[in-house]
Amino acid sequence: MRVLLVFALIHVVGYLVLRILAGQRSSLLPIELWGMSFGAGSGVFSLGLFYLAFWGLPLDFINVCILAASLLGGSLLLWFVLEVRRGAHQGSSAVAHPCDHGVSVHSPMSIVEWASVAITSLCIVIVFADAVSQPLVAFDARAIWAFKAKVLYFEEGIYNEAFLDAERLHAKTRYPQLIPLTQALIASLSGGFDERVIKVMFPCFYVSLILLVGWESGRELGRRYGLAATGLFASLPAFTIYANGGAASGYADLPLAFYVTALATRLLHWLQTGSASDLRLVALFTSLTLFTKTEGLALVFVVFFATAMAAWLVYERTLGRLWPLPSTALGGMLFLTPWFLYQRQLPIVDEDFMKLLTIGNLLTGFDRLPYILGSFVKEFFLKPHLWNVLGFSAVFVFLRSPASAIHSRFGILLWSALLYLVLLCAIFLVIPWELEELLPVALSRLVMHIAPLLFLWICFELGNFRAENRFHLGLLTKRRSY
Amino acid sequence: MRMRRAFTWASFCFAGGILVAAGWSLSGRDLAALAPIVGQAGTPNPPLLRKLQLVPTLLAVTGVQCLMFAAIGIFLSRRDSRAGPNMRGNYPLGLRLLVAAWAAVAVLSVNFGAISLANRLKQSQSLSAAERTAADLGDDYQIVRDVRASTPETAVILIRTGRPLQFLLNYDLYPRKFYFYSDRDLPIASIPESWMNRRHIDWTLEISDGEPLQFKLRPRKASF
Numbered sequence: 001m002r003v004l005l006v007f008a009l010i011h012v013v014g015y016l017v018l019r020i021l022a023g024q025r026s027s028l029l030p031i032e033l034w035g036m037s038f039g040a041g042s043g044v045f046s047l048g049l050f051y052l053a054f055w056g057l058p059l060d061f062i063n064v065c066i067l068a069a070s071l072l073g074g075s076l077l078l079w080f081v082l083e084v085r086r087g088a089h090q091g092s093s094a095v096a097h098p099c100d101h102g103v104s105v106h107s108p109m110s111i112v113e114w115a116s117v118a119i120t121s122l123c124i125v126i127v128f129a130d131a132v133s134q135p136l137v138a139f140d141a142r143a144i145w146a147f148k149a150k151v152l153y154f155e156e157g158i159y160n161e162a163f164l165d166a167e168r169l170h171a172k173t174r175y176p177q178l179i180p181l182t183q184a185l186i187a188s189l190s191g192g193f194d195e196r197v198i199k200v201m202f203p204c205f206y207v208s209l210i211l212l213v214g215w216e217s218g219r220e221l222g223r224r225y226g227l228a229a230t231g232l233f234a235s236l237p238a239f240t241i242y243a244n245g246g247a248a249s250g251y252a253d254l255p256l257a258f259y260v261t262a263l264a265t266r267l268l269h270w271l272q273t274g275s276a277s278d279l280r281l282v283a284l285f286t287s288l289t290l291f292t293k294t295e296g297l298a299l300v301f302v303v304f305f306a307t308a309m310a311a312w313l314v315y316e317r318t319l320g321r322l323w324p325l326p327s328t329a330l331g332g333m334l335f336l337t338p339w340f341l342y343q344r345q346l347p348i349v350d351e352d353f354m355k356l357l358t359i360g361n362l363l364t365g366f367d368r369l370p371y372i373l374g375s376f377v378k379e380f381f382l383k384p385h386l387w388n389v390l391g392f393s394a395v396f397v398f399l400r401s402p403a404s405a406i407h408s409r410f411g412i413l414l415w416s417a418l419l420y421l422v423l424l425c426a427i428f429l430v431i432p433w434e435l436e437e438l439l440p441v442a443l444s445r446l447v448m449h450i451a452p453l454l455f456l457w458i459c460f461e462l463g464n465f466r467a468e469n470r471f472h473l474g475l476l477t478k479r480r481s482y
Numbered sequence: 483m484r485m486r487r488a489f490t491w492a493s494f495c496f497a498g499g500i501l502v503a504a505g506w507s508l509s510g511r512d513l514a515a516l517a518p519i520v521g522q523a524g525t526p527n528p529p530l531l532r533k534l535q536l537v538p539t540l541l542a543v544t545g546v547q548c549l550m551f552a553a554i555g556i557f558l559s560r561r562d563s564r565a566g567p568n569m570r571g572n573y574p575l576g577l578r579l580l581v582a583a584w585a586a587v588a589v590l591s592v593n594f595g596a597i598s599l600a601n602r603l604k605q606s607q608s609l610s611a612a613e614r615t616a617a618d619l620g621d622d623y624q625i626v627r628d629v630r631a632s633t634p635e636t637a638v639i640l641i642r643t644g645r646p647l648q649f650l651l652n653y654d655l656y657p658r659k660f661y662f663y664s665d666r667d668l669p670i671a672s673i674p675e676s677w678m679n680r681r682h683i684d685w686t687l688e689i690s691d692g693e694p695l696q697f698k699l700r701p702r703k704a705s706f
Contacts, residue, residue, distance in 0.1 A: 119592060126595040133603055135611040137618040143649035150656050161659075167681070169641060169660035171649040195611065235588035241595045243529065385520050388587040393580050400574075462577070 014041025016075035035211030043288035046181035116231030130248035135195040141250025148180035166347030206247035220463035286332025306415035365429035413457035417450040494552035501545025509538040643689035
């Protein structure tokens, strides 16, 4: 019961924060906000806990409760004030609520829709059952994330030798702390460090990601195809059955995939509507993407870069009208100032990629390129047991009309994914590790970060194709009737 | 239209029959040859081999589902001529094939998830959390047991190994503190006493880097 209350608390706080940030004129439905609320709630709580720890306050039960109460109370109060204001202005402000999603809930569902819902539900049940039925067994889940969570929970802070002493054994000391702080929060409020309980957060992220992808694809494809796409996405083996990175494994890659998908889709909406409410959510998801894993920095960079390029070249915005992008990115990073300050105190035990990425190193490592490219091809096309036919689908959609794919209004999703792969390629060129040992175990998890973006791009392009098809069919019918 | 539907259901029957036959013929066989294709590191390991043993069941279950789907489809087609796959349209053959392939792999993947979960629950029903972890980690877990049994929770341990296993020990044996000397190749005997004393090291643990897994856990006479 207590565990359920903790998860409900994270959900509610996440929902309220999203609701407040989205504002009155948001095009997001409450149910869409609910979909994203667990991820947002985890992020907000972990940031709050980190601020407490940064200022030297112990993360004991009392302080965690005070933080939870103040976050809940504060967000409820703000939400209430905004709702009252909204009520007062309802006559004058026309809220653009989305009735044109093509997701009519009133028409009866077809067999295909029921089958898609059944597959999605079955995947969720499998992932939850898998998570709660066994303790943490995957390597990173134990050695990296749960170890940090244990230190945060039992030592109640971040200024201890487990983090700060370079000779104390600690895997990936400098990794951001969203995941372990959320685990410590769950442990603290649920009454103890139980691996099976703290593991439940990962299936929750999985459900959030499914709902996010489902709503976004439904928006473009309509209810029937949106549901079918959701079923296909939910059943991606990399999420459901992959032991070292899947939704039940306890790795941080799925939460990172969720945050970067939320970030990219909000930016896409901003490109399409220019709405400020999207930018507020973008700032939040920028912070949370950066605070989840080191790769978040690369992802944030490529997503913002792709958005700026698309705004300039596809949406034909002048450079002067692009100022919200850097200011939002900066705003998102500002939330993390304490983390960046703290990170400077952490010992550098592992390799520093930023320092390794020099022209000289890239040229030296150039002979690794064939192996790296071969591994990428193998990952996308020869691993249906992880990615189904995602790679083939992307190639199919691209080859259908390369020119329109490049200039597509959904291009930021494709370009973010491709730029990320280029960046990964560059890192693999300079990394001082044996690639034959590293790539087979790391690449699948890295691809997981951009898989939802690639999937959404495929869906959106197919939706476009469907609309064109309908348009041509309509023209043909008209001609025949003449 | 009827012809197309008949062809669809016949395909499902055919695929179902083949899958059931394949599952039947593969049951009991050594499927380690599949490890390089589906495994991460390309080499067979015990958890992967355990999963591969489920492949015949997966094929058989999916085959039965195909047959059932075909039977239900035929029944519904007779009852209502509008029933059946209704996602056809003017889409290219390539796209339809892709969606069909995606759906096929999705069904296999969901089935595998369910079978694997059921199998694991059946096998580990009576095990405690620690026993499940031990079962999953295999021989490596022996070292966790030994260190836990021999050292107090307050122990400060110098560890010397290149194995990633050290990080699992770090987690499993918390709150014991593990330290490593910055020159990881230096034998424990050559590590300066002053450094050991400064760190309050009271145990040393040396684990072999190569196979087989061997380790030496020794108390250290502290002089701090």
